[in-house]
Amino acid sequence: MxxxxxxxxxxxxxxxxxxxxxxxxxxxxxxxxxxxxxxxxxxxxxxxxxxxxxxxxxxxxxxxxxxxxxxxxxxxxxxxxxxxxxxxxxxxxxxxxxxxxxxxxxxxxxxxxxxxxxxxxxxxxxxxxxxxxxxxxxxxxxxxxxxxxxxxxxxxxxxxxxxxxxLQLETVKQIEDELNSVTTLKKTEKETIIKSRIGQSAFKKALLTIEKKCRLCGVKDERFLIASHIKPWSESDNQERLDVNNGLLLCPNHDALFDKRYISFDETGKVMVKKSLDATTKTFLNISENMRINLDERQKIYMKWHRAKFLQNQLEVSLQM
Ligand SMILES: [Zn+2]
Structure with a gap:
C-alpha cells in the first residue's frame, strides 16, 4: 500500500x-x-x-x-x-x-x-x-x-x-504539499498520482449523480462513460478540477473527439465540428452537425474556454493550408 x-x-x-x-x-x-x-x-x-x-x-x-x-x-x-x-x-x-x-x-x-x-x-x-x-x-x-x-x-x-x-479541495492541497516534498517525481507523475487519488473516480461519481448517459448519443453503460473535463485537468486549478460544472459525461467516441478538440459547442450548445473531419469519419464516430446539448450558465463559462481553443486550432489549420 x-x-x-x-x-x-x-x-x-x-x-x-x-x-x-x-x-x-x-x-x-x-x-x-x-x-x-x-x-x-x-x-x-x-x-x-x-x-x-x-x-x-x-x-x-x-x-x-x-x-x-x-x-x-x-x-x-x-x-x-x-x-x-x-x-x-x-x-x-x-x-x-x-x-x-x-x-x-x-x-x-x-x-x-x-x-x-x-x-x-x-x-x-x-x-x-x-x-x-x-x-x-x-x-x-x-x-x-x-x-x-x-x-x-x-x-x-x-x-x-x-x-x-x-470538500476534497483541501485534500488536493494536502496531497500536493506531500508530493512537492518528493523531488524525484516529475510534474506529470505528480499529476497522475493526484488524479488517481481523488480525481477521476470522485469526479465521475459526482457527474453520474447529475447525468446518467453520454451527453451526445445516450450511451448509458456506466462502464464506458468517461468524465471528461471541459477545461482540461492539466490547465485547470484545483477548484476547477473538482467542479462538476467543468465535466461532461461522454462515451469513448465522443470523449476522444471532445478531448482532442475535434468538436466543441457554441453559445447555444450546438456542436461545432472541425473541418478536417471527413464524412466517413463523422459517420463512424457518430457525430453530425445538427447535434446539440444543453449547457447551464456555469458550464457555459468552461465551454467558452474550450471553444476558444477549438477556434484557435481551426484558424491555425486554415492558415497553414
Ligand atoms: Zn456518445
Whole structure:
C-alpha cells in the first residue's frame, strides 16, 4: 500500500458494534492473552486520516466510516470490557459513521466481490463467508463496486458523499504539499498520482449523480462513460478540477473527439465540428452537425474556454493550408 494512495478497509463488528458506534471509534488489541498478534488487528496501523472503512454487521454493509485522524495507540476503551480475551493495549481510530438507508447484503453480490477483492488480507473467503477477524483490506476495485451499490440504493448517503467530494479541495492541497516534498517525481507523475487519488473516480461519481448517459448519443453503460473535463485537468486549478460544472459525461467516441478538440459547442450548445473531419469519419464516430446539448450558465463559462481553443486550432489549420 503506497504512501500516497487512499486506502479502503472493511471491519466486521460483532460484539463491539454498539459500543464502538456510540463512541465513534474502531479499536483492536495489539495481542491476545497468549501474546499472539494477527494482521486483522495490526492493519489498524495502516489507517490514515481520510481512509474509508466499510462497516459490516450481521452479514451486511451497514455504514461507511471515514477515518477522522491517523491510527493511535490506545488502551481498550471502557465499554469493551466484555472482550477480556484480549490485552488492554491496542490501536484506535476515530471514525465518522455514515449509515446506509438500505444495508447491502454481501451474499447477494458474492460472485462479484470474490472477483474484485485481492487474494491476501481480503474480507471474504472462497466459500463467500466473512473471514474470522476484525479488519480486512479492500481493493480499489471492490471499493468502487461497493460505492456503486451504495449509490443505487442510498440517495441520501450519495448526496452526502457528493458534498464531501467537493470538500476534497483541501485534500488536493494536502496531497500536493506531500508530493512537492518528493523531488524525484516529475510534474506529470505528480499529476497522475493526484488524479488517481481523488480525481477521476470522485469526479465521475459526482457527474453520474447529475447525468446518467453520454451527453451526445445516450450511451448509458456506466462502464464506458468517461468524465471528461471541459477545461482540461492539466490547465485547470484545483477548484476547477473538482467542479462538476467543468465535466461532461461522454462515451469513448465522443470523449476522444471532445478531448482532442475535434468538436466543441457554441453559445447555444450546438456542436461545432472541425473541418478536417471527413464524412466517413463523422459517420463512424457518430457525430453530425445538427447535434446539440444543453449547457447551464456555469458550464457555459468552461465551454467558452474550450471553444476558444477549438477556434484557435481551426484558424491555425486554415492558415497553414
Ligand atoms: Zn456518445
Amino acid at each position: 503506497g504512501k500516497f494512495i487512499m486506502n479502503y478497509f472493511l471491519v466486521f463488528q460483532n460484539k463491539s458494534y454498539e459500543e464502538e458506534r456510540k463512541g465513534g471509534y474502531l479499536w483492536a488489541p495489539q495481542k491476545n492473552k497468549n501474546g499472539q498478534t494477527f494482521h486483522h488487528w495490526t492493519d489498524m496501523t495502516l489507517i490514515k486520516k481520510g481512509d474509508i472503512i466499510f462497516n459490516s454487521f450481521d452479514g451486511k454493509l451497514v455504514s461507511v466510516l471515514t477515518a477522522q485522524a491517523n491510527f493511535q495507540e490506545h488502551e481498550r476503551p471502557t465499554g469493551l470490557e466484555q472482550l477480556d480475551l484480549w490485552e488492554k493495549d491496542g490501536w484506535l481510530v476515530n471514525v465518522k459513521y455514515s449509515d446506509l438507508e438500505e444495508p447491502i447484503t454481501y451474499k447477494n453480490y458474492m460472485e462479484d466481490i470474490l472477483t474484485l477483492q485481492d487474494d491476501k488480507y481480503a474480507p471474504f473467503n472462497k466459500s463467500g463467508r466473512g473471514n474470522t477477524g476484525y479488519l480486512f483490506r479492500v481493493s480499489k476495485d471492490l471499493a468502487n463496486f461497493l460505492f456503486e451499490r451504495i449509490e443505487r440504493t442510498n440517495p441520501v448517503l450519495r448526496r452526502k458523499f457528493q458534498i464531501e467530494d467537493n
